[in-house]
Amino acid sequence: MEIEKSQSPNKSTVQQQILVEKNKNGNLGLFNKLQKERKNLPIFKHRQGLLDKIKSNQISVIAGETGCGKTTQIPQYLIEEGLNKNRMIAVTQPRRVAAITIAQRVAQEMNTTVGNKVGYSVRFEEAVDKNNTKLLYMTDGMLLRETIVDPNLSRFSIIVIDEAHERTINSDLLISLLKQLSERRKDLKIIIMSATIETEKFANFFETENIIYLEGRCHPIEVFYSKKPHADYLDAALNTILQIHFEEQDGDILCFLVGQEDIEDMQQMLEEKIELFPKEAKKLNICTLYAALPSHLQLLAFEKSQEGERKVVLSTNIAETSVTIDGIKYVVDPGLVKTRKYNPNKLIEMLLVVPVSKSSAMQRAGRAGRQSAGKCFRLYTKYTHDTLAEFMLPEILRSNLSTVILQMKAIGIKDVKGFQFIDRPHEDQFIESIENLQQMNALDANENITLHGKEMAELPLEPIYAHFMLVAFATNPNSISVVLSAISLMQVENLFFIPKGAKISLLDVLLRFQLGNSDQLTKVNMLHQYYLAKNKKSFCKENFINQKNIKKALEVRQQLENYFLDILKKRSKKNQKQNQANIQQQSEEQQIQEELAKGNTLKKLQEEHKTAIQQEINTEEFISCIAKGLSVKAAKLNNDGTYTIIRSNIQAYIHPESLLFYSKPKPDYIIFNEVVSTIKTYLRDITEISFSDFKEISK
Structure with a gap:
């Protein structure tokens, strides 16, 4: 249904309060300029009609072309009208860069700072105030993770899925979960925002006729x-x-x-x-x-x-x-x-x-x-x-479903094959992914989630890397520091930047840090040296390292370390509860003392389990751990110099960017991180493993 053009609405009490606060904060010149720009957006003349439709419907599907202003303006309209009811509004984005930059823009328009009334939450990074944030831009994956902790998403009054037409695997799953949630939480408003393509598909899925069409871009x-x-x-x-x-x-x-x-x-x-x-x-x-x-x-x-x-x-x-x-x-x-x-x-x-x-x-x-x-x-x-x-x-129709299925199981969805998706994946995708999770002991023979699987789901990683981390700690606790670093580096791309025309190759740079016959250990060595360097900027310049990305790898490592220590803390608490089942409830004073001690808990765990970055790197321990943790990524050498991936029997080549590409003779057995098929099928990020390790994981 087309929204009729409406007059500029009267300011509500909430709007007046926001304006007063903006005046107090100063910077009125910029604020007035931004308000003028907001009123010039195509969406502004539809403001009241848009709000009326959202007020009278639990589900709204909004279609608007690029430039109409829906991403930045609609969430602000909802707050100005008081529709958030003193709770948060979540607005999801497919990309982390978009979530951060849009939050910055909206914070500017609301004359506040990011992390105050307007916040963002992306994997390994957030700027949010639990008491003050009313508008939270977040990646769809982060909102999906929140459903594991709180399936009712109780801290939100409105959830906006933006760029829904991109059909990311996370947004599709979120939309399916929100449809179920709308039955349990009649007070929750759900807004699906999309380009004008395939809008009716979303409306039909939610069984709503409330489709709102907005004018297109700002300029012809x-x-x-x-x-x-x-x-x-x-x-x-x-x-x-x-x-x-x-x-x-x-x-x-x-x-x-x-x-x-x-x-x-x-x-x-x-x-x-x-x-x-x-x-x-x-x-x-x-x-x-x-x-x-x-x-x-x-x-x-x-x-x-x-x-x-x-x-x-x-x-x-x-x-x-x-x-x-x-x-x-x-x-x-x-x-x-x-x-x-x-x-x-x-x-x-x-x-x-x-x-x-x-x-x-x-x-x-x-x-x-x-x-x-x-x-x-x-x-x-x-x-x-x-x-x-x-x-x-x-x-969702062209991806490995292991992550999705593990998240669904962690949420409590038992029948993942019978779950109502917008577009149902092929049966082969379900079978292969479930078998994959069972091999990692994340699911048992009856496809129920295991304790190991629940802990894997708590980590913001693909299941294979979460499994690697937990298995490494279980088999060789002393290796956890190096494993945390290695997994963090696997989450960050483009660690090196060699300008065109430079008289140095990537191989020359890698050889400076080579440790063992392993790309992973070489990069871990580089990360640890960067961490210990006094002048990090010079270190990066001298070694052609992308400082932004290696800094991000360290930030990811810190986050993963905190998640991991949190799992250990939960294990410890569970053991304590079992041992103290008959102890009476603590006194108020004891509870206060316990809260004061919490600040040191993570630090104590960090010292006890040696999770912080260590100067010494034990190559043998790491190679043994990576062989067990990433056993599904094993390959063996063929007579023609190619490698056969054990799990799929596919032939592939070592990627030219790997240190091991130049090895003579080539290693007989390897663990790889990624398979990429362009003109040829390549294996990236390689570590050589011993015959005994290969024999052990091939059983």
């Missing part, structure tokens, strides 16, 4: 298509960028490319062309944007262009959603994206370049219209666009 966007397909998309993108630069009016360019390698190639091609520009030509500055790029270089893409200059931003799909780059007026879209797909029959994950969906194409075009009228140049034909899928295949 003209879309152009290629007359015929291009043999080389990089060459086509290069020509389009140059054509825009010499023939179009002022405005910056955003060009989407599939990965870092293509971005670096395009950068070099452009630099060669720029050298041939006439002296009177407008200056063209090149900026790049991809995950491995150090943060200070990423920020260059967001700086405004100088008068008389133009910038071109070469980016992966990191710039596709929820990011506004100042000055972008032109978008170049080759229509391709790199995505991961899990094959349950081969038990491998493939990295593939595939066509974008119509939904993604629309998001990309929307980047051109965020601040002014723009143009989008699609480097494919109109016919090709019309044949694109409406949206990417839901992640």
Whole structure:
């Protein structure tokens, strides 16, 4: 149903209180400017009609194109109207970067600081005040984890699932859980926000007719298509960028490319062309944007262009959603994206370049219209666009379900196969994932969750890594420090940044830190040396280390250490309860003393179990632990130099970025971290294991 245009609403008491508080905090100039911008958004004229619909319905499905303002404005409207009822509003995002940056923007609009009235919660990081935060932007995975602790999500009065059309595995599961929760909690309001594609599917799933359509982007966007397909998309993108630069009016360019390698190639091609520009030509500055790029270089893409200059931003799909780059007026879209797909029959994950969906194409075009009228140049034909899928295949249909099933079991869902999903995964996905969890002793023979499985579910890790951590501690407690470091490094990508043209290779850098015949131990050694370095900035510069990402690895390690110690503390408390079953209830004074002692509990556990970073690294202990913990990732050498993955019988090569790629002779038995299939199937992050370890795990 279309919302009618309405007059600006009268301010409620809650709104007046918010305005008074904003005035007290000062900075009225910026606040007034932001309020003016808010009123200029397309969504503002629908404000009252939107609120009326949400008030009168438990479930609302809101469809709006890029730029209408739904992500930042609707949660603020709900608070201004007092619909949160003194509880929190959760707004989920598929990506951590989006959750953080949107929280920062909304906090600015509400004239508060992040971590006060507006907070965020992403894996391994949060800024939230349990007493003051009313609006919490969080990744869908974090809200899903909260359902394990509190299935009723009782601290929230409203839950907003944003970007639902992206169909991430976590958001799909959340939507299914929220449908069940809506029956138990009639006071809970649920809002599903999506692009205009497939809106009715969400409405039908929730059995609601309350679909609210909002106007599109802020500014008009003209879309152009290629007359015929291009043999080389990089060459086509290069020509389009140059054509825009010499023939179009002022405005910056955003060009989407599939990965870092293509971005670096395009950068070099452009630099060669720029050298041939006439002296009177407008200056063209090149900026790049991809995950491995150090943060200070990423920020260059967001700086405004100088008068008389133009910038071109070469980016992966990191710039596709929820990011506004100042000055972008032109978008170049080759229509391709790199995505991961899990094959349950081969038990491998493939990295593939595939066509974008119509939904993604629309998001990309929307980047051109965020601040002014723009143009989008699609480097494919109109016919090709019309044949694109409406949206990417839901992640739940192309992923390993081990994490999902373990979370469902931890929540208390026994019949995972009979659970009502928006799109039900294939039977093979269930069978393979359940068998995988049973091999890790997370589920028993009757598919019930074990104590080991419950502890695995408490850790914010994929089941295989949670299993690795717990098994390592059980078999060799002294190894836990190195294992924590290794697992933390496995959660962070792009640890190194070697500039194009540098007279050093990744191998040269790795050899500086080599420890054993192991990529994992080598990186652990690097992390520990970084931790002990007095001048960390110089250490990173000298060793071509991405400081932002290695710092993130340390932060992840600290979080994992805290989670792990919390599990040990629960084990200890459980043992104490069993031993003191007949002791009477503690006095008030004893309880106070216990609370005072809690502050030192984690520190004592840390000292007792040696979980902190240690200077000495015992290679043999770690190799034994990784063999047991990651036994499903074992492979053995073939006569032709390839490796056979024991579990799936697939042949693969050691990745060229591995230290062991250059080993002569090659190790007979290895444990790997990841399988990636591009032109060939590769094994990444390798550790050599002994024949005895291999024989033990192959039983």
